[in-house]
Amino acid sequence: MGYTQELLELIKQVEKTRPERVARKKAGEEFPALTLDQRKDRLEKYHPDYRAGGLRELTVGPSKGYALAKEIADQFEARSRVDPERINLDEVHYETDVLIIGGGGAGTAAALMAQEKGARVIIATKLRHGDANTMMAEGGIQAATKGWKDSPYYHYLDVLGGGHFENDPELVQTMVTEAPKVIGWLEKLGCMFNKWEDGKLFTLHGAGTCRKRMHYAGDLTGAEIMRTLRDEARNRIKDIGVLEFAPAVELLLDDKGNCSGAVLYNLETEEYFLVKAKAVVMATGGCGRLHIQGFMTTNHYGATGDGLVIGYRMGVGVRFLHATQYHPTGAVFPEQAEGLLITEKVRGAGANLVNIEGEQFVFEREPRDIESASIIRECTKIGNGIPIPGQAGKFGIWLDSPMIDMLEGEGTVEKEFPAKFILFKRYGIDISKQPMLIYPTLHYQNGGLEYQPDCSTNVPGFFVAGEVGGGVHGANRLMGNSLLDVTVFGRVAGNTAGEFIKGRGEIGKLNVDHVAKYHKELEDAEIVTDRVSPMVLPDYMTAEVKKRQWTTTYVGTVR
């Protein structure tokens, strides 16, 4: 266990340059950041989004002609998991005011707010309530809460610069002005943020921030927020029902064109059933498990972009799905930790990125896309990556975490990053003494379904919140703005949906005509495929096993 002999040798190089790098940091001297023009050049040459053949134009649906990641296009250009003819629309199994699809941060926040508006709520979620990327967010949540040095004005500028000025300005305005309210709300719900004795919250820099506005709870900020929201939803069990292992596979419309519920799939019994609702909030999160361009991912098991697919099929357009976020620092060693997220807070706390020679090659607080492109460049073009033992042709870069103890005092790494410290310790690596080996990993879906600042969409009764929506982050999200996105827009969606149901009349006759229409469009576009979507769960079976699965049709008892 621990580092191999070759790696231990290479670490000596990092140790050699460390004292000088620490001294520079202490003196306030940073590695020069790239100019906006240099950033553009770096992205175009080295970011995976710009790789030839990575994107494909959609041939069907509301965003026909838009080029996005081909793995997502494959999901869009596929047939429904169910034959729309077979859905019995007269047999409704659940009726509620607001149906929320997705049990992560956005969905749960929406449930709480809708309930406070007097709505009865059902959360339908594919895995367990709370199994979501929200749970995994480590670093923190941004909000301009310190009026003596920060304001929504600066937060807005940072968000736009990170997103290459392409963001939807009104969504950003909503996010940055709602941000401090969210922090106050979470505090009131009992989230244990790190704070001083007087109650003042700890805040740190994130990449691309001009002020320290990253609030955090150790290195498990997302988990702390998620489990708190979930716990509160459980206190409201009378009004908030949760259906687990029940992913939505299609949406329902009524004869007036209002979204009116969904078709859910019981993952265990393989039955489908219908939920009729006066409003639907889509909060299914992202799609990292589609493994865009074959990248490893930090995303949770259920992140297969289901909401994108069924929202798109119903007629809601998409944007910014050409831009995928690769987190600069995914673990690549040891093998069992591969793809695991190493929070940006490690760099926020001062750890450099260094190459095989122990040299810095990039400022450690560039926005994520720039940082990732720079790491890829260092490992490919420059050839200064660290070869990963046992994985020919794969390289990594050192994330010099021991600097943090030297900068902030012995024990800081263990105190500030307890989860990662314990984990690596188990693998025989002490990250307060030894650097970590990292490489960019597929992390976030920057884009998604189109929605308005009140979370409404072009389909009445259909609302969008969190990672499944696109626009607020432009082409690149900054650290700490995803926990913020899910809580801000989750709350907004819950409020809007809670109001919407009051003005909505009786639900008309249910239909899934849009599915049949979409199938027709596929045929007209001459797309011949046996693919069905949404994917629901990724398939990690080996080719060897598949070769021996000889069942051709699934009839009878054994599947």
Place this chain on the structure above:
Amino acid sequence: MDTVATQQSSLVSQAPDLAERTDLVPIFIMGKKYDVPSTFTIQKAIEFAGYQLIRGCGCRGGICGACATVYRKPGSAKIYVGLACQTVVEPNMYLTMVPFFPANRAVYDLEEIKPDAQALMKAYPELAKCMGCNTCTKSCPMDIPVMEYISAALRGDVEKAAELSMSCVMCGICASRCPAELGQYNIAILCRRLTGRHLRPRAGHVQDMIERIESGRYEDMLSGLINADLQTLRKLYVEREMEPHTGDEMWEPQEKQFL
């Protein structure tokens, strides 16, 4: 025809040479033998064996608590525990996942409930049944001193219980092993929420900022930015003043008109 087989090739190629690996070791999944790569986590090994996980798999990163697993090794009576996504396989281990275990959960109003021993005992009377056997601590995959936080809760030291249980992933192994039938992790989250809500002072600066926003102070500034052209935005972005990394918490910028 474009087929699923081609669609999925990118997923399978995640580990292209799996079948040719020479470092296979035997493990027993619910008693049945499979040969799996020696460096794999239990989770990857189960998938390598051919299982499609539905339950027992969530974040795959050691924080969601979906994949609690218990195992034994041959020739020993000891019960080991771990999260399947974090624990590397060992030759001849025999294991089962515990993807769900029921536990009592109280419904409470956080605004009303007091952060003391009485309130905890009322919500979870089974607390009194703890016999101090320490099985919970020994069975925690996150190395949390579970029994210590339960003792703290019994004493009414809610804050201590909160701090000790901070890295709890609520996987439920403690509850599955407890002879006194406690649902420790539900008691722990109550302690943490009580601490966050009632025992730690609120951040005054957050309330100040909310008041500033509600007074409309930033509306013109933000609409100025929304209506600015790209060139202006780029200039404002590039020239914005950076708070120094090692600066004091009470650092103040030169430019104050946008605060």
